[in-house]
Amino acid sequence: MDFLSMITPLFLVLIFSGTVIGIIFGAVPGMTATMAVAVCLPLTYSLGLENGLALLLGLYVGGISGGLVPAILLNIPGTPSSIATTFDGYPMTQRGEGESALKIAIFASLFGGLFSLIVLYLFAPALADFAIQFSYVEKFLIIFLALTVMAALSSSMLIGIFSGVLGILVSLIGAYDVSVGGNGEYRLMFGFMEPYLSGGFSLLPVLIGVFGLSSILIEAAGGVPENEGAAKIALGHGKKFRLSIFRGEWSNLFRSASIGTFIGLLPGVGGSAASIMSYSQAKTFSKTPKEFGKGHPTGIVASEASNNGLTGGALVPLLSLGIPGDSTTAILIGAFTLQGIQVGPLFISGNLEIWNSMIVAMLFANIFMFAIMYFAIRHIAKIVTVPKYILLPIILMMCVVGSYTINYGIMFDVWTLLIFGLFGYLAYLIGLEIAPFIIGFILGPSAEIYFVKSLESFGTVSIFFTKSWIAGVLWLLIAASIGLSIWMSMAAGRHNDET
Secondary structure, three states, X not given: OOHHHHOOHHHHHXXXXXXXXXXXXXXXOOOOHHHHHHHHHHHHOOOOHHHHHHHHHHHHHHHHHHOHHHHHHOOOOOOHHHOOHHHHHHHHHHOOOHHHHHHHHHHHHHHHXXXXXXXXXXXXXXXXXXXXXOOHHHHHHHHHHHHHHHHHOOOOHHHHHHHXXXXXXXXXXXXXXXXXXXXXXXXXXXXXXXXXXXXXXXXXXXXXXXXXXXXXXXXXXXXXXXXXXXHXXXXXXXXXOOHHHXXXXXXXXXXXXXXXXXXXXXXXXXXXXXXXXXXXXXXXXXXXXXXXXOOOHHHHHHHHHHHXXXXXXXXXXXXXXXXXXXXXXXXHHHHHHHOOOOOOOOHHHHOHHHHHHHHHHHHHHHHHHHHHHHHOHHHHHHHHHOOHHHHHHHHHHHHHHHHHHOOOOOHHHHHHHHHHHHHHHHHHHHOOOHHHHHHHHHHHHHHHHHHHHHHHHHOOOOHHHHOOHHHHHHHHHHHHHHHXXXXXXXXXXXXXXXX
16 A cells, blocks of 8 residues: 555544644543543444544654653653653752753654664564464463563563453353353353343453543542642743754663664553663663763653653554564554454465555654654643643543443443442552553453464364473573563662662
């Protein structure tokens, strides 16, 4: 398909609108990119997949980038991936160099986004072509590896495993489908709500509840001051931004973007890990490490190049293996579900037009993000002063209406929204990991199918260990991820004992 033919006025308007809305969500503390995509997901049903993805990818890129605004101006990360941006961004604001810090971050964000897009374009099709060789055994082990990596890189491996397994169990609620080797009987329901849950919980209301409603509850529980942050904003009129500041930053840009892209490939790790890892590496390789934390531009470059590098990296496992790289790309699966398309090894080769449209949408989203934020940063900075008591009810209404209409007006989907919104809030309170839970919920049915089909085809559990050299490599990676988690836990324990 000719690239130019897909660039219609509607296509560009949706990318631009998504990017603007994403920036707004990212710039308001607590309103993350994930929440923006979840809330706007129902809007894509009537747009078609290509235009719907244009909107969602604009939201994704804009939301990740928008988090730098409160991180630099208020010392509050707008999104988790902007946490390291606060370390040097806010000290620059205190020196009267807020606008310069913002523009440094915007340039680094553009570089990270474009770098990861190139990796996505080159690497995802190759990985998908390789994954076509996988049998049911290798497909099950890939999901098993994704879940172990996700658990290993969680705050606690046990909590990560528990959250992932809980997500799988919840995904199996409902009738055991005959088409996947079942007997049609209900399971994990204990006699409750059988008429409503014969097909299990609907994916889209679950996503909107966990990432939309729960965020509203968390923000509301923390209080919503009427004039939050308004008196703190000061862009300053200190040293002006100059492109020459990047003269010695190219190695830092490439290293940080590479780290962010690699972290994006790992399921469920998230942007905060990428941001902090890149920041620490920049400090390690710097000739002036003592300047970090005092308003050093290198720290801002490292953080923002890495968290925007996450955007393309997280799409690689989603489009080539059907495994979301982070919570936001997990929601993108909902967009494909709405249009009846399954992501996985055959997606790119079987849907070249959609694949090309996604690459073009990501390119324009990064360009629009840069243009909007660079030339209108003084106006965007005022977003952080918008009272949350105005925003939260609007977002709540969008969550309810979206859940109700997404499956043609089923009231049980609204109850699903409420159930999983409360679950997300309780998970936040008790420390459960939401990313492992939701990825387990998404991958659970596929893992069951691949496991059952493997046993039906080969009749023995030993086939998971002896099927092919690919299976052997996957088992080594699974063991390595578990071993890494144990080593990290022991190292952290020794560090705590020493301190």
